[in-house]
Structures are given as C-alpha cells and as structure tokens.
Amino acid sequence: xxxIPLDYxxxxxxxxxxxxxxxxxxxxxxxxxxxxxxLMLNAVNLTFITFSERWQALDGQLFVFFIMxxxxxxxxxxxxxxxxxxxxRGTVHVDEINLLKG
Amino acid sequence: xxxxxxxxxxxxxxxxxxxxxxxxNPVYSAVFLILTFFALAGLYFLLGxxxxxxxxxxxxxGAIMVLFLFVIMLLNLADEVQLPLGQRRSIALxxxxxxxxAVQLLVFVAAGHALFGRxxxxxxxxxxxxxxxxGLFSTYLYPxxxxxxxxxxxxVGAIILGSRKLPKEQ
Numbered sequence: 001x002x003x004i005p006l007d008y009x010x011x012x013x014x015x016x017x018x019x020x021x022x023x024x025x026x027x028x029x030x031x032x033x034x035x036x037x038x039l040m041l042n043a044v045n046l047t048f049i050t051f052s053e054r055w056q057a058l059d060g061q062l063f064v065f066f067i068m069x070x071x072x073x074x075x076x077x078x079x080x081x082x083x084x085x086x087x088x089r090g091t092v093h094v095d096e097i098n099l100l101k102g
Numbered sequence: 103x104x105x106x107x108x109x110x111x112x113x114x115x116x117x118x119x120x121x122x123x124x125x126x127n128p129v130y131s132a133v134f135l136i137l138t139f140f141a142l143a144g145l146y147f148l149l150g151x152x153x154x155x156x157x158x159x160x161x162x163x164g165a166i167m168v169l170f171l172f173v174i175m176l177l178n179l180a181d182e183v184q185l186p187l188g189q190r191r192s193i194a195l196x197x198x199x200x201x202x203x204a205v206q207l208l209v210f211v212a213a214g215h216a217l218f219g220r221x222x223x224x225x226x227x228x229x230x231x232x233x234x235x236x237g238l239f240s241t242y243l244y245p246x247x248x249x250x251x252x253x254x255x256x257x258v259g260a261i262i263l264g265s266r267k268l269p270k271e272q
Contacts, residue, residue, distance in 0.1 A: 018204025
C-alpha cells in the first residue's frame with residue numbers, strides 16, 4: 001500500500017490557514033470573517049492531528065478536542081455579539097461598526 | 103487508495119475554503135465552509151483520528167454551521183447580501199499579506215523536511231474512543247473539567263448577550 005508523506009498534510013494546513021487569513025483581511029461581512037477564523041482553527045487542528053500521527057502520541061488529538069470545545073463556546077458567544085451589534089446598528093458590515101473609535 | 107483519497111479530500115477542502123472566502127453571499131459561504139469541514143473530517147480519518155473525524159462532522163459541520171446558518175437567517179441580510187468586497191487596494195494588500203504568511207508557513211514545512219526528511223505516518227487505527235477517553239479522564243482530567251465550565255460560561259454568555267435589550271441609538 002503506497003502512502004503519502006505527512007508533509008502534504010502540513011502543506012494543506014498551511015494553505016488553509018493562509019486562505020483563512022485572506023478571508024479575515026479582505027471580507028467586510030462580520031459573519032464571513034468569523035467563518036474564516038473557524039477555518040484557521042481547523043487548519044491548526046489538522047496540524048495537531050498530523051503531528052499526533054507522526055509521533056504516535058495522543059496528546060495532539062486531545063488538544064484538538066479542547067480546541068473544538070473552545071471553538072463551540074466561541075461561536076456561541078461571538079454570534080450572540082454579532083446579533084447584538086446587528087440589533088444596535090442594523091448592519092454587520094465591519095467598516096460601519098466603529099463604536100469604539102471615539 | 104490513500105493517495106487518491108488524500109488528494110480528493112485536500113482538493114475539496116482547499117476549493118471549499120477559496121469559494122467560502124470569495125463568494126459574496128454569506129449563505130453560500132457557510133455551505134462551502136461545511137464542505138471544507140467534511141473534507142477535513144476525511145483527512146482526520148486518513149490520519150487515524152477516527153473519533154475526532156466523527157466529532158468534526160457532528161460539532162463543526164453539524165452544530166456550529168447550523169448556528170451560523172440560523173444567525174444568517176435571523177439577521178435577514180436580504181438587503182445587503184451583495185456586500186462590496188471592499189476597496190480594491192485593501193483587497194490586494196490583504197491577499198498579499200495572506201500569501202506572505204502562507205509562504206512563511208510553507209517555508210517552515212520545507213525546513214522541517216530538509217532537517218528531518220519525509221515525515222511518514224503509520225496510517226493505522228490510532229485515535230479510537232477508548233484511547234482518547236483514557237487520556238481525557240487521566241492526564242487531561244482537569245482541562246476536561248475546565249472545558250465543561252467553559253461551555254457553561256458560553257451558554258450563559260450567549261443567552262445574556264442575545265436577550266439583552268440594547269439602548270436605541272439616537
């Protein structure tokens with residue numbers, strides 16, 4: 001059975017992280033920015049699992065488990081914040097959300 | 103078989119991510135992100151992390167993305183579905199910075215490759231429920247408990263933020 005080197009998984013993770021950063025930088029919709037952050041978290045998860053496989057150590061996978069927990073809580077609170085902002089300002093366009101700008 | 107599956111899942115993940123970032127309609131972005139999460143679950147499975155692969159589908163592709171779609175629906179973005187992508191110059195700058203970062207990460211991978219050679223895995227069954235459970239309830243018992251408190255905090259925070267009456271802006 002031919003196998004593929006684990007470096008390829010790391011390359012995929014790096015590309016996904018870069019795409020996530022691009023999404024945060026070029027999009028102006030708060031929801032899509034939030035989704036890009038989720039994408040970056042997943043890229044990191046892929047790196048963790050790859051190295052967990054490499055060293056045959058479960059700690060990486062347990063860290064992914066905790067990252068997923070934190071991500072779930074983060075999404076719940078973050079979406080609640082976005083809903084609050086939408087109620088207050090009537091938009092989720094980040095250029096118009098400048099309450100803290102002074 | 104594994105190389106075919108790897109390139110299939112990796113291609114799907116990257117294509118879904120690119121479409122998620124570039125599509126103007128947030129609903130389509132969410133759907134493409136679900137595609138990416140499914141493909142990532144496949145990659146986890148290839149790496150032997152069966153339990154996390156299933157959890158990825160249930161938690162990310164299931165719960166989190168349903169939450170996103172519900173919020174998109176609740177916010178009634180119909181009148182601003184066609185958000186402008188921003189200024190052309192800031193887009194170019196953002197893409198440039200993202201490319202620089204991705205190249206840096208790839209250089210790290212290449213440096214690791216040069217130092218340690220090909221990283222090979224064993225591609226066996228590795229992350230089953232039993233072994234993960236043993237880890238969670240022995241070495242990582244305290245983080246596990248703290249994670250449960252964190253989830254409780256998340257629930258309380260979401261309810262408070264979501265139900266509070268905000269003052270009308272003048």
